[in-house]
Structure formats: structure tokens, C-alpha cells
Amino acid sequence: MICAAIFGFGNIGSGVLDVIENNQHEIRKTLPEGLYVKYILDIRDFSGTPYADRVVSDIDIILNDPEIKVVCETMGGKEPAFTFSRKALEKGISVCTSNKELVEAYGPQLLKIAKENGCSYLFEASVGGGIPLIxxxxxxxxxxxxxxxxxxxxxxxxxxxxxxxxxxxxxxxxxxxxxxxxxxxxxxxxxxxxxxxxxxxxxxxxxxxxxxxxxxxxxxxxxxxxxxxxxxxxxxxxxxxxxxxxxxxxxxxxxxxxxxxxxxxxxxxxxxxxxxxxxxxxxxxxxxxxxxxxGAGKLPTGSAVVSDMITAATDPTSSHHINWSDEVVIPEPQDECENRFFVKVSAGSREKAEQVFNGQIDEIWSLEEIPDEFAFTTVAMTESDFAKKAAMIEMIGRIRIF
Ligand SMILES: NC(=O)c1ccc[n+]([C@@H]2O[C@H](COP(=O)([O-])OP(=O)(O)OC[C@H]3O[C@@H](n4cnc5c(N)ncnc54)[C@H](OP(=O)(O)O)[C@@H]3O)[C@@H](O)[C@H]2O)c1
Known part of the structure; x- marks a missing residue:
């Protein structure tokens, strides 16, 4: 048996246990020795539940058990999720997470720690829930x-x-x-x-x-x-x-x-x-x-986490090739991005809007059933050009066009 632990037994953590316990037959096609959840770390009291004997509140019990090869972090938030993930990785235990906040804020750092310690940091469930995307x-x-x-x-x-x-x-x-x-x-x-x-x-x-x-x-x-x-x-x-x-x-x-x-x-x-x-x-x-x-839900997201746990158990180096450095890249300033816009003004402001957006109105979108508004779409223009012109009219609303 490959022994695992769950950090955070809420919605997704309980989904992970469900997938592991009820799809063991499928899991054994890849991991013939099977995957077993030996510990559940949570702060709540689970006495009287079928898994009460596996619930612990002290992370060191998990970190000091040499049988634990992989954990899932389904606690959410930055702390203590970051510290717990780092400690597990430093012990050579792979971590698989659904926590997008943590991945966004510490992804490159946790990937590096995993590589230095011969284990993996995987995060399939952090984007798109059950959708295989990462x-x-x-x-x-x-x-x-x-x-x-x-x-x-x-x-x-x-x-x-x-x-x-x-x-x-x-x-x-x-x-x-x-x-x-x-x-x-x-x-x-x-x-x-x-x-x-x-x-x-x-x-x-x-x-x-x-x-x-x-x-x-x-x-x-x-x-x-x-x-x-x-x-x-x-x-x-x-x-x-x-x-x-x-x-x-x-x-x-x-x-x-x-x-x-x-x-x-x-x-x-x-x-x-x-x-x-x-x-x-x-x-x-x-x-x-x-x-x-x-893109969410206990079982689809739990399924994505378990997929990572199987991957990490099969190959503890599986996250080492992930191409994500800690060099920060700043996107283009929003002002310089070009978009087309759908714009609404009051019917009385039509003339002014046509004057201000002269040559940049693509289509008139006004509707008979909304007689108090004038609506139009623009050609592609920079966000800063649009903002300057929008400030000159009494705009009711605007939405970008994809
Ligand atoms: N829900 C979804 O459909 C979904 C989909 C994709 C990704 N995610 C992400 O998955 C993560 C978990 O989401 P969730 O919906 O499962 O949240 P949740 O139901 O609140 O589960 C989190 C669990 O972690 C426990 N916990 C909190 N702090 C802890 C600590 N210090 N030590 C041990 N356990 C602790 C919580 O206990 P308490 O309740 O007592 O605080 C709770 O049982 C989040 O990052 C979320 O963004 C969720």
C-alpha cells in the first residue's frame, strides 16, 4: 500500500477520500499496491465518524511517519497551507493541491523545494476543478x-x-x-x-x-x-x-x-x-x-487531486519538468490593450456620443423596447483612448466584446 494523508477534510478533502476508497479498483490499474489514506489532518472533531481513528490534529505525526509518500493539501488559504506544504516537501513527501490561492502565490517556490527534495508538487485541481487542464x-x-x-x-x-x-x-x-x-x-x-x-x-x-x-x-x-x-x-x-x-x-x-x-x-x-x-x-x-x-464540486475536484496523487506516487519526480520560474513577468499595461466595446448612454446623449466616438462606432445596437437608451459598439481601440472618450459622455455602462 502507498500511504497518503489528507490536509483539510472539508468539501474537497472528503471528496479525495471518497475517490480513493470507492475507486480503488481503478487506482490499482496504475498502482497495483493500492493507495491508502492513513491520516486525515483537520482542526474539527470527527469523533463518531467512520474515519475518526485516522484524524489527527498534529501535523508532525504525519511528517514523522516514513510510510507517508504523498499528501493532498485541501485546506485552502495561504497559511498554514504554505507552511504545511513546505514541511511535507522538505521531508520528501509529494504534495497535491486544489488550493489556487497558494499555487498562485507560492507555486515556483514550492516547485523548487519539491525538486530539491526529490518529490513533486502538483496542482491539477487548482484550475478548472475536475477538468484535466494543467x-x-x-x-x-x-x-x-x-x-x-x-x-x-x-x-x-x-x-x-x-x-x-x-x-x-x-x-x-x-x-x-x-x-x-x-x-x-x-x-x-x-x-x-x-x-x-x-x-x-x-x-x-x-x-x-x-x-x-x-x-x-x-x-x-x-x-x-x-x-x-x-x-x-x-x-x-x-x-x-x-x-x-x-x-x-x-x-x-x-x-x-x-x-x-x-x-x-x-x-x-x-x-x-x-x-x-x-x-x-x-x-x-x-x-x-x-x-x-x-469546474468545482467535491467529486470532480477530488478526482483531479487523486489523479495527481497517483502520478506523484508512480513518479516522485513528475513535477520536476514543470516550466514555471520565479522570474516575474509584468503584463502590458491595461491602458495599451486594444478591445472593442459595447456602450450604453441615455437616449438624450446620443448626439454627444456620436460626436465623441466619431469614426469609431461600429454598429448601433439600440432597441425599441429600451427607448430611454442609445447603445452602440465600437471598433477596436486602446483602453486608454476608450476611457478618455467615455469620460466625455454620460455613460450608463460598457462591456468589452470578445
Ligand atoms: N469547493 C470547490 O468546489 C473547490 C473546487 C476547486 C478548488 N477548491 C479549493 O480547494 C481548497 C479547499 O476547498 P473546500 O471547498 O474543500 O474548503 P473547506 O470545505 O472549507 O475545507 C477546508 C478544510 O480544511 C480545514 N482546515 C482549515 N484550517 C486547518 C488547519 N490549520 N489544520 C487542519 N485543517 C484545517 C477546515 O476546517 P474548518 O472548517 O474547521 O475551518 C476544513 O475542514 C480551497 O483552496 C478551494 O479554493 C475548491
Whole structure:
């Protein structure tokens, strides 16, 4: 038996145990000796549960047990997750995680510690939940120059926007439903503010460039300003609204952002409905690839963590080739990025808007059923040019066009 431990027995940690215990037959196809969870580290009391005899609150019991070859870190947050992961790696124990916050903030450092100690740090479940995405980027696509990654990376916001689109309901009541259904956190800011998507596109951008693309250096905008009227305009013109993380390389220049975009309804990413995620990867030789599936949830995410645990148990050096250095790369300033915009002003401001955006209006999108507004799309323009012009009109709202 390969012995393992779970750090943090919450939603995902209990999913990891479920996958290991109930899919042992499948796991033994790769690890004939089997994978066994010997310890569960958590701060809660699990007495009276079937796994109570495996629960410990002292990490040293795990670190000092020479039988432990691999752990999963499913605690979340930066501390003590970082310290616990570092200590395990320093003991030569591989760590597999679903914790995007930790991976974004300490990925290169933990990969280096793993390499120095002959073990692995793997993080398939940190982006896209159950969708195999990190391993394909690190393995199957090593020979390609990745030019472009764009994705719906947060299930909560996708659920909210999808319901606004399909049921014609407003943002606030759908957010409440998402919270009641347990999709959104009690404090949903990480999801709706775009921070969760931002951290995930930061990790993907780092793997794309081999350098460290920090979340704090990128532009992040959430979905709280999206209204039902935006969906009316969008659907009348064959579009939807989705929160996207987008990362592009042009030569040495990199642009990365998270924001709501008008997405054509025929675009392959639009097929990800409800809590599903979808990610489009473009490589210079392989062309477009689409990854989609359940981006969160105990069993899909637990499955991705266990996949890493099997990989690390089979080959403790498996993360050593991951191309992610600690050299920080700063994306292009947002002001210099070019985008097309959908813009709404009051009907009375039409003349002024046409004057200010003279030559840069692409299509008029006004609708008879919204007579108090004038709506239009722009041609591609820099964010700074757009911001200067938008400041000259009384803009009600704007959304970038994908
Ligand atoms: N939920 C998802 O669908 C999903 C999907 C992909 C990735 N993730 C990521 O996976 C990670 C875990 O998420 P989750 O939803 O499973 O969170 P969760 O349900 O809150 O589980 C975390 C567990 O770790 C325990 N814990 C906290 N501090 C600890 C400590 N010092 N020592 C030992 N145990 C400790 C928590 O106990 P207490 O409850 O007592 O604090 C809780 O049982 C997060 O980074 C999250 O972003 C989640």
C-alpha cells in the first residue's frame, strides 16, 4: 500500500477520500499496491465518524511517519497551507493541491523545494476543478508555443450569468439563489469580484510563459454591474455575457485580464452552461483545443487531486519538468490593450456620443423596447483612448466584446 494523508477534510478533502476508497479498483490499474489514506489532518472533531481513528490534529505525526509518500493539501488559504506544504516537501513527501490561492502565490517556490527534495508538487485541481487542464499544458503541449488561453473559470459566476440569460432574471436574486444552493461563498466577493478567475488565469498564464504572472499585476473586473438590459442587447445581436479570464502572447508582449465580455452565442466557450467551466487553449502548432467540464464540486475536484496523487506516487519526480520560474513577468499595461466595446448612454446623449466616438462606432445596437437608451459598439481601440472618450459622455455602462 502507498500511504497518503489528507490536509483539510472539508468539501474537497472528503471528496479525495471518497475517490480513493470507492475507486480503488481503478487506482490499482496504475498502482497495483493500492493507495491508502492513513491520516486525515483537520482542526474539527470527527469523533463518531467512520474515519475518526485516522484524524489527527498534529501535523508532525504525519511528517514523522516514513510510510507517508504523498499528501493532498485541501485546506485552502495561504497559511498554514504554505507552511504545511513546505514541511511535507522538505521531508520528501509529494504534495497535491486544489488550493489556487497558494499555487498562485507560492507555486515556483514550492516547485523548487519539491525538486530539491526529490518529490513533486502538483496542482491539477487548482484550475478548472475536475477538468484535466494543467497536465495537458505541462505534458501534452510542451512542444507547442501557447499563444492564447481564454476561459470561463468560475462556476458561480457562470451559473449567475447563465440564469440571467436563460430566465431573464436580475443579478441580485440569482446571486441569492447561488448562495442558498451553496455555489457562492457566504462572502461571494472572490467569485463575483473576478478574483477567483484572476488567480486561475494567472496560474495558466504562468504555465504558458514559463515565468511568474502575478495576479496582483493584472486587470480584474467582476460581474456585479451586469444587468438584465445587457442581456437584452446581447441576445438581440447574437451574444451572451460571460466572465472570462483571457491571456494572450504577441511576441514577447503578454496581456492578461479578467472581465465580463460579450461572447458570441456560437462561440465554443458559450457551450459551458450553469456551473460548468470551459477553457480554450491555442498552440502555434496544435491550433485550438477546448477543455470543458465541472469546474468545482467535491467529486470532480477530488478526482483531479487523486489523479495527481497517483502520478506523484508512480513518479516522485513528475513535477520536476514543470516550466514555471520565479522570474516575474509584468503584463502590458491595461491602458495599451486594444478591445472593442459595447456602450450604453441615455437616449438624450446620443448626439454627444456620436460626436465623441466619431469614426469609431461600429454598429448601433439600440432597441425599441429600451427607448430611454442609445447603445452602440465600437471598433477596436486602446483602453486608454476608450476611457478618455467615455469620460466625455454620460455613460450608463460598457462591456468589452470578445
Ligand atoms: N469547493 C470547490 O468546489 C473547490 C473546487 C476547486 C478548488 N477548491 C479549493 O480547494 C481548497 C479547499 O476547498 P473546500 O471547498 O474543500 O474548503 P473547506 O470545505 O472549507 O475545507 C477546508 C478544510 O480544511 C480545514 N482546515 C482549515 N484550517 C486547518 C488547519 N490549520 N489544520 C487542519 N485543517 C484545517 C477546515 O476546517 P474548518 O472548517 O474547521 O475551518 C476544513 O475542514 C480551497 O483552496 C478551494 O479554493 C475548491
Amino acid at each position: 497536465a495537458p499544458l505541462n505534458n501534452c503541449l510542451r512542444q507547442d508555443r501557447i499563444l492564447y488561453i481564454a476561459g470561463i473559470l468560475n462556476g458561480t459566476t457562470n451559473y449567475i450569468l447563465d440564469r440571467m440569460e436563460s430566465e431573464g432574471v436580475d443579478y441580485e436574486p440569482v446571486l441569492k439563489d447561488a448562495m442558498n444552493l451553496g455555489y457562492a461563498e457566504r462572502n461571494p466577493e472572490a467569485d463575483i469580484g473576478g478574483h477567483d478567475t484572476g488567480r486561475k488565469i494567472s496560474i495558466l498564464s504562468s504555465l504558458m510563459t514559463g515565468k511568474w504572472v502575478r495576479y496582483e499585476n493584472m486587470y480584474v473586473e467582476g460581474i456585479s454591474k451586469i444587468t438584465q438590459r445587457d442581456f437584452q442587447y446581447a441576445s438581440a445581436h447574437g451574444y451572451s455575457v460571460r466572465l472570462l479570464g483571457v491571456s494572450r502572447r504577441d511576441g514577447e508582449a503578454l496581456s492578461v485580464m479578467t472581465a465580463p465580455f460579450l461572447l458570441p452565442q456560437v462561440h465554443p466557450l458559450h457551450a459551458a452552461r450553469g456551473v460548468f467551466n470551459a477553457v480554450l487553449v491555442n498552440g502555434n502548432k496544435v491550433d485550438n483545443l477546448l477543455f470543458s467540464g465541472r
